[in-house]
Amino acid sequence: MISELIRSRLADPKTGEPLFFDGEAFRSSTSTYPIVNSIPRFVENDFYAASFSFQWSKYQHTQVDIYRDDQASEQELISKTGFTREEMARKLVLDAGVGGGRFAEVVSRWGGEVVGTDLGNSVQIARDLLQDRDNVWIAQADIAAMPFLPETFDAIFSVGVLHHTPDTKAYFRKLVPLLKPGGTIAIWVYPNIGAYAVRKPWINFVNKIPIKAYHDWCEWFMATALKRKDSPLFNALWRSFPYPRDTNGFEWNVLDLFDSYSPAFHGIHSPEEVRRWFQEAGLVDVKEPSPKYPTCMRGRKPLR
Amino acid sequence: MRVGAKFNVAWVTVYITLVGLFLVATRAIPAPQIGRVLFRRRGYSADLADIALDQGRCFVAPIPIYVVSDAEAVSGLQLLEDGALLGPAGAMHADIREQGGGRYSHWGPWIYFSSRDGSDPRSNGRKYSVRER
Numbered sequence: 001m002i003s004e005l006i007r008s009r010l011a012d013p014k015t016g017e018p019l020f021f022d023g024e025a026f027r028s029s030t031s032t033y034p035i036v037n038s039i040p041r042f043v044e045n046d047f048y049a050a051s052f053s054f055q056w057s058k059y060q061h062t063q064v065d066i067y068r069d070d071q072a073s074e075q076e077l078i079s080k081t082g083f084t085r086e087e088m089a090r091k092l093v094l095d096a097g098v099g100g101g102r103f104a105e106v107v108s109r110w111g112g113e114v115v116g117t118d119l120g121n122s123v124q125i126a127r128d129l130l131q132d133r134d135n136v137w138i139a140q141a142d143i144a145a146m147p148f149l150p151e152t153f154d155a156i157f158s159v160g161v162l163h164h165t166p167d168t169k170a171y172f173r174k175l176v177p178l179l180k181p182g183g184t185i186a187i188w189v190y191p192n193i194g195a196y197a198v199r200k201p202w203i204n205f206v207n208k209i210p211i212k213a214y215h216d217w218c219e220w221f222m223a224t225a226l227k228r229k230d231s232p233l234f235n236a237l238w239r240s241f242p243y244p245r246d247t248n249g250f251e252w253n254v255l256d257l258f259d260s261y262s263p264a265f266h267g268i269h270s271p272e273e274v275r276r277w278f279q280e281a282g283l284v285d286v287k288e289p290s291p292k293y294p295t296c297m298r299g300r301k302p303l304r
Numbered sequence: 305m306r307v308g309a310k311f312n313v314a315w316v317t318v319y320i321t322l323v324g325l326f327l328v329a330t331r332a333i334p335a336p337q338i339g340r341v342l343f344r345r346r347g348y349s350a351d352l353a354d355i356a357l358d359q360g361r362c363f364v365a366p367i368p369i370y371v372v373s374d375a376e377a378v379s380g381l382q383l384l385e386d387g388a389l390l391g392p393a394g395a396m397h398a399d400i401r402e403q404g405g406g407r408y409s410h411w412g413p414w415i416y417f418s419s420r421d422g423s424d425p426r427s428n429g430r431k432y433s434v435r436e437r
Contacts, residue, residue, distance in 0.1 A: 193413050194369050201332035205323040209316055216309040217316035239370055240333050241324060 002113045002137045005092070009152040013042050013145035026147075033147070038131070039123050042141040048166070048264035049120035054211045055262070056100035056122035059255045063102045064129065066109075072248060073102040074109075080296045081157050081186035082289030088112035091154035096143055096175055097161025101126030108136045115153070117141040143171045150177045156185040163189040163267035169277050176281045179301045186289065186298035192268040195242030199260055200268055202241065206261040218257045222250065271295050333370070347380065347436025352415070355426050361404030361418045362397065363425055369413045371436060379410035380437040383417055386430045390420060 010019040012028035019026040019033070026033040026040055033042050046053050061067035065074055077083060089111035095104045098116030104126060108114045116126050116138045123140045130136040141147050143158075143165060156175050165171040168189055179185050190196040206214065225243060228234045238245070244256040271294040278286040283299030290296055305313070327333040352365040373379045374394055383390045383406075390406035397416050400407045404418035415434060419425050425432050 193366070198333055198369060201327050202323065205327075206320065209319065213312035213316055216312035217320070220305070220309075220313045239372070240328065241320075 002115070002135050005113065006115055006137050009149050010147050011149045013141065013147045018149065019147065037124060039127050040139040042139060042147045043119060046120045049118070051207065051211055051262035051264070052099065053121035054215070055255060055258055056120070056125045058215065059251060060100055060125050060129070062251045062255050064100070064105055065102070066105065074106045077103050077106050077159065079290045080159050080188040080293055082298055083155065083157065083186060085110040088155065092152065094153045094156040094178060096156060096158040098123065098126045098138065101129040103157070103159060104136060105130060108133050117146065143174055146174065146178060148178050151180045152178050154180055154183045156183070157187065159188045162187055163269070164263045164265050166265055168267040168269060172277055173281060176283070176301070181301050181303045184298055184300050185283065186296070188293060188296040189274060190266065190268045191295040192270050196268050198240070198242050200266055202261055203263070203266040207264055211262065214262055215258055218254050222254045222257055226250065226253070269295055349435035350433065352432040352434060355432070358401065358416060360401035361422050362401040362416055363418065364414045364416055367410060367413055367415050367434065373410045373412055381410040381415065381434050382437060383408045383415065384433045384435070385420055390417070
């Protein structure tokens with residue numbers, strides 16, 4: 001059982017001292033971390049992740065392969081991390097920013113022992129999705145102060161998450177010590193080109209709109225835009241206000257549009273910058289898993 | 305649609321439109337057609353930077369996404385070598401790589417181009433610039 005394995009690797013996020021479980025909560029000499037709705041909580045609330053808490057409660061199954069009956073999330077995870085079923089099987093893997101659990105679901109299906117954490121209340125969605133799997137452990141925690149001892153995980157991935165933190169590089173650096181020597185870390189962050197760059201100036205205005213009102217607008221806008229795919233006006237609008245135009249379905253498009261403009265933070269980065277973070281962190285074998293996603297990067301922590 | 309949702313759509317549309325106009329006016333976001341019409345904006349022009357080798361005689365340099373390229377419509381970008389126009393524009397990338405001769409293509413956020421004499425634009429001492437008609 002992963003829960004027994006991970007309990008021995010838990011540490012107080014504030015002090016780093018080992019945590020013990022007394023049957024009700026995790027405790028250190030100075031702090032207590034409760035279990036609420038079967039989920040250990042290492043933060044008091046979802047802080048800046050409220051938009052994600054909303055979106056994953058609204059779109060619990062939209063991107064989950066086992067509900068979609070396809071491999072969209074599995075393919076995306078492979079493309080963005082280079083991870084494979086063989087590589088992940090029986091490994092202890094951290095999904096930093098688990099969201100609604102779509103990538104954790106894939107790695108768990110591959111036979112990995114998955115720990116999924118998220119700052120947002122979406123951990124409840126991930127837990128509900130994966131509660132029947134005894135190789136998954138979900139907790140609410142902040143990447144800036146993770147509740148794990150150093151060198152706990154064989155592999156760590158964080159896909160589409162770190163750019164939504166206050167400091168992408170600093171939060172990436174927080175993950176590296178959690179990796180075992182010889183372990184692999186893979187991330188994907190927004191690139192500083194194309195639609196991601198055009199969206200950036202919008203963020204501080206759009207994320208002030210109340211979440212529910214903005215979501216109503218996203219539903220209306222996507223329905224309108226999809227009906228007018230060939231309209232010159234909407235093509236011009238797309239250049240200034242990029243919105244999803246792919247074919248994963250209406251719900252996925254609404255979710256993507258909401259996700260694109262509602263977060264509190266929207267970091268954009270060059271491939272060179274991301275590669276430099278890996279090198280500065282002392283990681284080796286640094287490479288881009290896919291030419292399609294140049295700001296995807298993975299690297300290995302050298303053996304001592 | 306619920307009444308509440310209709311109200312949300314209406315006011316959010318107004319708000320986002322106003323934000324968009326502000327961002328266009330302050331040049332924070334691109335508006336290739338709208339901005340040029342509304343604000344009598346001049347077309348994009350810049351010296352090429354961050355030039356990298358693509359293949360053969362073809363080199364690439366980044367162009368802001370808001371400059372309309374041949375990938376979306378018809379690019380109005382002109383390429384100049386020390387102030388002299390190069391061309392033809394809209395060349396096939398294979399032809400740029402194999403034949404060079406000043407051929408270029410503005411495709412997505414990149415310009416694929418060659419120098420007139422096939423030399424390396426990163427080291428031949430000439431200045432490469434673009435301007436939008």
